[in-house]
Amino acid sequence: LGEKVACKMRKNLFESLLRQDVAFHDQRKTGELIDRLTSDVQDFKSSFKLCISQGIRSTTQTIGCICSLYSTSAKLTLALAATIPIIVLIGSFVGVALRQLSKSAQAHAAEATGKANEVVANFRTVRAFANEPLEGQSYEVLIQKSCKINQPLCQSRLLMVNLIIAYVLYQLKSNSLFLNSGQLMSFLVSAQMIQRSLASLSVLSGSAVRGITAGSRVFEYIHLQPSILPPLFSIPITGGRKIPYHCLLGHLRFEDVHFTYPQRPDHEVLKGVTLDIKPCQTVALCGLSGAGKSTIASLAERFYDPTSGNITLDGVDITQLDPSWLRGRTIGYINQEPVLFSGSVEDNIRYGRPDATKDEVVSAAKLANADSFITNFPSGYATVVGERGLALSGGQKQRIAIARALLKNPSILILDEATSALDAESERLVQEALDRVMVDRTVLIIAHRLSTIKNADVIAVMKHGKVVEVGNHKELKKKGGIYSELIKLQ
Numbered sequence: 001l002g003e004k005v006a007c008k009m010r011k012n013l014f015e016s017l018l019r020q021d022v023a024f025h026d027q028r029k030t031g032e033l034i035d036r037l038t039s040d041v042q043d044f045k046s047s048f049k050l051c052i053s054q055g056i057r058s059t060t061q062t063i064g065c066i067c068s069l070y071s072t073s074a075k076l077t078l079a080l081a082a083t084i085p086i087i088v089l090i091g092s093f094v095g096v097a098l099r100q101l102s103k104s105a106q107a108h109a110a111e112a113t114g115k116a117n118e119v120v121a122n123f124r125t126v127r128a129f130a131n132e133p134l135e136g137q138s139y140e141v142l143i144q145k146s147c148k149i150n151q152p153l154c155q156s157r158l159l160m161v162n163l164i165i166a167y168v169l170y171q172l173k174s175n176s177l178f179l180n181s182g183q184l185m186s187f188l189v190s191a192q193m194i195q196r197s198l199a200s201l202s203v204l205s206g207s208a209v210r211g212i213t214a215g216s217r218v219f220e221y222i223h224l225q226p227s228i229l230p231p232l233f234s235i236p237i238t239g240g241r242k243i244p245y246h247c248l249l250g251h252l253r254f255e256d257v258h259f260t261y262p263q264r265p266d267h268e269v270l271k272g273v274t275l276d277i278k279p280c281q282t283v284a285l286c287g288l289s290g291a292g293k294s295t296i297a298s299l300a301e302r303f304y305d306p307t308s309g310n311i312t313l314d315g316v317d318i319t320q321l322d323p324s325w326l327r328g329r330t331i332g333y334i335n336q337e338p339v340l341f342s343g344s345v346e347d348n349i350r351y352g353r354p355d356a357t358k359d360e361v362v363s364a365a366k367l368a369n370a371d372s373f374i375t376n377f378p379s380g381y382a383t384v385v386g387e388r389g390l391a392l393s394g395g396q397k398q399r400i401a402i403a404r405a406l407l408k409n410p411s412i413l414i415l416d417e418a419t420s421a422l423d424a425e426s427e428r429l430v431q432e433a434l435d436r437v438m439v440d441r442t443v444l445i446i447a448h449r450l451s452t453i454k455n456a457d458v459i460a461v462m463k464h465g466k467v468v469e470v471g472n473h474k475e476l477k478k479k480g481g482i483y484s485e486l487i488k489l490q
């Protein structure tokens with residue numbers, strides 16, 4: 001039962017995490033979420049199993065021995081029983097305090113796991129800055145905090161056990177005069193049995209406290225509905241209209257869009273952006289760092305909803321559209337640091353459309369300039385990509401990501417600085433692939449390097465959350481505004 005419960009909890013929690021909004025994941029550390037999925041479920045399971053198995057044994061033993069005590073000496077047993085409510089009362093007060101302590105210890109342990117996760121995941125950066133001692137120290141500070149809280153927790157559990165032993169011994173000692181030696185022996189054995197059972201129950205209560213707190217941390221997220229956030233930020237994963245493929249033009253329009261990230265409510269990132277991206281047009285966004293370019297891409301993908309204003313696709317507000325259709329079928333998103341999953345190259349490309357055939361995977365790879373290097377690997381498409389794609393070069397990863405995005409044949413392509421992290425040769429190969437796939441699609445390019453967007457149909461220049469200049473390369477250059485200044489700078 002314990003295993004089944006844990007399995008179900010893990011499944012439900014994982015599904016709930018996948019259901020949450022992007023804003024929810026922005027606000028929490030990966031390690032903390034993984035901690036709930038692993039050690040909290042494990043704690044809950046262990047204590048659940050222990051409470052059931054040992055709990056049943058100790059309870060039946062206690063009940064049996066109480067009957068035995070009663071048959072030996074009813075008087076003495078009643079005297080013993082009279083003091084029990086006091087113990088229960090004290091126990092429940094102590095229990096509340098223990099639960100609070102345990103909760104705070106677990107929160108600190110989760111924080112430490114979050115830290116460890118961050119450091120291990122970004123090990124190269126830590127090594128590159130020679131910050132191993134620093135990270136070691138800050139991890140130690142966090143685990144010390146949890147250790148300091150856990151110590152009194154264990155001590156108080158021990159104290160409870162000792163109190164119970166003392167109580168039983170005291171009762172026996174003060175009442176022994178009423179019994180003959182045989183009865184006393186029998187009473188002692190039964191009482192000792194009760195004492196042991198009660199002691200194990202009190203140890204069990206510590207474990208139950210841990211289990212309940214761990215369980216409450218898990219259930220907190222299982223029952224968390226995206227709708228508990230302000231309605232503005234809760235975005236369902238599925239459900240809504242779909243535009244039939246043959247009617248879809250790919251006309252994306254932003255109308256007076258204002259946006260503030262939920263976790264930074266005092267900082268308005270977009271301040272009335274209006275942008276028209278006509279079907280099959282290539283529109284480039286450029287501007288200073290932090291102007292809000294990537295935020296526009298996130299809004300088009302509907303990772304967040306605008307605070308005010310509308311985003312429409314072929315005239316339909318995207319809040320009316322099925323988000324999974326929008327992300328899964330209509331928009332292909334390629335960013336600067338594509339994430340690949342562990343598995344084969346083929347699995348990674350097929351991630352774009354799990355029902356694609358091998359031929360479709362290969363043609364997407366060909367279109368993305370990836371087929372030649374993949375077939376050069378000894379295992380070809382079955383080559384296993386290391387965790388986070390570390391076994392591949394930046395340019396190779398990028399081309400696999402392009403193939404993955406192309407597999408769904410998206411009508412709209414968003415390229416968020418797709419070539420900016422590459423060297424000249426890789427950039428040429430990736431750019432060649434992109435030029436090929438941009439044909440007959442609506443494309444939104446976000447670029448730092450202006451040389452990559454010279455040929456765009458429309459260039460929109462952003463500054464402090466607003467579109468301040470719109471035109472093509474020639475027009476903007478002639479205008480002598482921010483764009484021409486940026487060109488001079490580069």
Ligand SMILES: Nc1ncnc2c1ncn2[C@@H]1O[C@H](COP(=O)(O)OP(=O)(O)OP(=O)(O)O)[C@@H](O)[C@H]1O
Pocket residue numbers: 026261263264269288289290291292293294295296448
């Ligand atoms: N997830 C987030 N939560 C809170 N604030 C964010 C988040 N992402 C971006 N921001 C803030 O929003 C603003 C715009 O960021 P954005 O990434 O859209 O700019 P950008 O123009 O794409 O910059 P860059 O060219 O450097 O990538 C910045 O001030 C940034 O700090």
